[in-house]
Amino acid sequence: MEEITGPGSILKTTETNAVIDNYWQKITDYIREGEGYTDEYVRTRFGTSGVFQNDDDKFDPARHEVLVSIIPKKSVTGVTDEITLRRVDGRQITPEIDSIYDWSSTTNNDIITPDGVLEVTGTNLKILSNLEEEGVFFVSQSDDSETEAAQVRTNEPKTLTLQIPGDLAAGTYRLEVRNTAYNSNTLRTGIFAPVLTVE
Known part of the structure; x- marks a missing residue:
């Protein structure tokens, strides 16, 4: 615009x-x-x-x-x-989110429950905390506001287990994982395509 x-x-x-x-x-x-x-x-x-x-x-x-x-x-x-084409480094990778599971509602890729436990699976998910901007974020689809998950208990390349923020209002959200590669200060962002709902 x-x-x-x-x-x-x-x-x-x-x-x-x-x-x-x-x-x-x-x-x-x-x-x-x-x-x-x-x-x-x-x-x-x-x-x-x-x-x-x-x-x-x-x-x-x-x-x-x-x-x-x-x-x-x-x-x-x-x-x-x-389009002007240019060669890029194919080794540049980003977090890839394959699926999420909400333990409270026992649903996949659908409902998320504030204060509940969320399990995220995929590749290149580990948060190394090289930058303050790293973390797991819930982005509101109504106003683009972001809420970060304060606690990530399981922090592995293929699995993240975290507590969903308790102050998420009813509405729809997109999940984003933002991290860096080992020994890097370049922020990478993985966005989960399906929209998640707080009822």
Whole structure:
């Protein structure tokens, strides 16, 4: 938004935000009504998941799901020809979070319980504390506020066991592991893709 409304632009932040929000809201309305959408930049496509037992089997929300994809058009993907490639060191690694388990709710990759115990599994997870910024963080999806886990009991490359902060408000969060490699002061961040929920 800063680049769109920066110096030299006649666009204002409030109005631009309103246009962008309304644009996506209208696309959402089309999707809600089951209608396709296309413009210069994107198009939508519907599909279903699940197995139909025979030709007479009907859609069952318990077994099937409606899927929607938003596909960029050539006007967007065509610019890949203009990308300047450069060689990077493939040995640079980051924390990789494969799964989390909430002991209180006994759920995987879903519910997290304040003051409960969370087990994180993956690779390159160990927190070496070379930097103050290292740790396990819960990032709110509503306002981007961060809450750090104060206690990490098991601190191994493939497993972290920690106490979930007790002051996490109800809402959705993303889990981030931030650490450094051995004998390094470069911060690395691993982000767990699934959204976690405090009920």
